[in-house]
Amino acid sequence: MELIILFLLLSTISYMVIKRNIGKITTTPIWLLWLALMSPPLIWAGWYMINPNQNSMPPILIFIPLLLSPLLYIWLIEIGKIPPKKEESDHQSPSTMENLEKSPPESESENKEKNKPPHPINAQEEKALRDCFPWGVYYLQKIDYLPQAILCMGKLMTAPEKAYPMVKNNLEKVFEDRFLVIFQETLQGQPFFALVPNPYSNKAQEKLPQEKLTRPGMALVLLLLTILTTTIIGAEISGVQVSELETNPFLILQGLPYSLSLIAILGIHELSHYLFAVYYQIRTTLPYFIPIPFFLGTFGAFISIKSPMPNRKAVFDVAIAGPIGGFLVTIPVLVWGLAYSKVVPMPEQINMLNFEALDPRFSLLFAIISKIALGSKLVADQAIGLHPAAVAGYIGLIITALNLMPVGQLDGGHMVHAMFGQGKALIIGQITRILVIMLALVRGEFLLWAIILIFMPVTDQPALNDVTELDNVRDFLGLLALILLITILLPLPPTVAQWLNL
Structure with missing residues (x-):
């Protein structure tokens, strides 16, 4: 049910983006453009709803919609494209206007030259x-x-x-x-x-009217609302039923380990972005949380940058600061939560969001951390019943991996732009999209990731100085960040699993 709601939200956002940007240049109905763009995820989501017990989708349903959708989308834009209007300049000086009034009639070629902006x-x-x-x-x-x-x-x-x-x-x-x-x-x-x-x-x-960048009141209200929604979800993760909350409201406090842990991970992630943006004198808003009363209790947090980056060094530093800050909080939270988690029998159906019986082998990094935290209690063919704090740490790992994806305006996209330049970053982003779609064929839980990356703009805004390359230290840090992404997404190899007895 949560995935359906997320899908609907993504659909709404995509409709609004098309209406705002594409609706100005074409007469083609917005709903038709939206349908052309959304046809691949609609087909994929429909297939998984009809076949919930199958993990692999027929390749023809993957690649045919993926190939035809952008062609149909571009064709629909072109057939209704609005021709540009010739604008008359109103920047002529008074002396120029007087000369025009006094000058004799001119030839057609001269008139055309005059009409140029x-x-x-x-x-x-x-x-x-x-x-x-x-x-x-x-x-x-x-x-x-x-x-x-x-x-x-x-x-x-x-x-x-x-x-x-x-x-x-x-x-x-x-x-x-x-x-x-x-x-x-x-x-x-x-x-x-x-x-x-x-x-x-x-x-x-x-x-222009002065735009107020920092709205501490709004930031505080959104933070308090997010604490409330995540605490309610945390209580549910702890096993508290809604009926029990009605009779004993204090049971909601059992959701605080999840709530405060997740808020800390997301908050430090965005605060790290914010502090580096301030350091480089980039105009930016405060971090704002997005509360939702279902799923994880929040859609995360964000800052909105209002001025261009001065150089690729600033692009890199601001981008990598978030994942590093969030990851440094995620690790202790995850270890602490796993220490209070239980070892349970492995379920028949493996799901990345099954917090009551999670297979640690889905991720190399998560498996190693789980083995360190649980020690000899965690053995082969055993799953983990996550403590609420461990759920927050686990979500922190997923958020880190998603943000490090080298696509468009994600943190990883900014990083590869700063490391390799815009042209190479565009190629890397497209390759990443294809790889995630292929990964979704093998592991259905990555379908949502594939949909997010499809809607993610591939291009990144250039810095003012977008030519000067990074130093070796930043290039090395960027490669380490990409290796971190791989260790989170890479399943535990059989050889390492035998060595760890998992």
């Missing part, structure tokens, strides 16, 4: 722009004017970490905070500079 900078500013690129730093070859950016194309003559701050400093002397200076690479690996209007400039902020 004006350059965001004048001739004098363009000359100053060219002077911002020293020959020995970045050899500027041409300037292209796009509707939303000025592209400066050329050849990089020095190290990226030296070129970007020097050019950025020169541009700020000329344009102050009028533009954001972005340093990126083309698909062929050629670095270029882009100047885009700065929404955070002093002039822009004067025209």
Whole structure:
């Protein structure tokens, strides 16, 4: 039942995303676009509902919808695509208007030239722009004017970490905070500079109402609600029935070990993101929890970053801080909870969410930690009846693994973007999606993961300096994080199982 509710929530979110982003560029009905995009998970979910006792789905039901769905989705967008409207510029100066009134009628070609959108900078500013690129730093070859950016194309003559701050400093002397200076690479690996209007400039902020980033009141209310919902779910995990809660409300306190443990794991995860974002002077909201009165009691927590990352180093540090912080809390919570857990007979049907009889062999890392915590009590063909605190730690492992998936806007996606660049990160994200779908064929509990990754945007927002590479220490930490992901997802190998007597 919980999976159905989660599926409905994901469906609602996807509908809202399509309506907000795609609905502006096509006349095709939103429900039809949603149906085309959702056809694979709808078919898969329907098959598992009809065949609940089977773990493997026919390959034709996997790959045919997966191949046809994006083609149908793109075709539906294209057949109803709204042609772009020609916008008239209203940025002409009074002197320009007077000259237009006094000038004689012009030819058709001249009129077309006049109707082109004006350059965001004048001739004098363009000359100053060219002077911002020293020959020995970045050899500027041409300037292209796009509707939303000025592209400066050329050849990089020095190290990226030296070129970007020097050019950025020169541009700020000329344009102050009028533009954001972005340093990126083309698909062929050629670095270029882009100047885009700065929404955070002093002039822009004067025209727009000030947005309040930190809402401590809302954050506190959501935290208290999440404590309540997770405590209720924790009491149910402890074996307390709803009827017992009605007669003795104090039984709800039995859910506190689960609730406080899970809140600590999620809170430290997001707080780590927040503190590193503040360190790099990135505009961000406080961590907000998402309470739900079913399933786990919460959908997790999040922060919303409101300004671009300064460089790939900041992208990496902010991304990896969350999984590391959450994992450092998860391990002691899991060991503590497992110490109070019971060893029970192995069930016939193995399920990753069966907290009353969980097979520890589904994960290499979980099996090793379980063996350390339970010792000789845990032997082969035995399952674990998880204590509520152990359930929270176990969920913490799953959350860590999901966040480390190197796809799009997940923490792992940010990390591979910072480590390898946007182009390679896009390829890694697509390969990861395919591997998780294949994993869902073998282990049906990963179907929800596959659905989440299908809806996850593959591309990540570029940093302002998206060319300068990471140092060796951060590359090594990123590889360790990916190894951690593998140890959580990899089943316990038979050889190691024999050695651990599991």
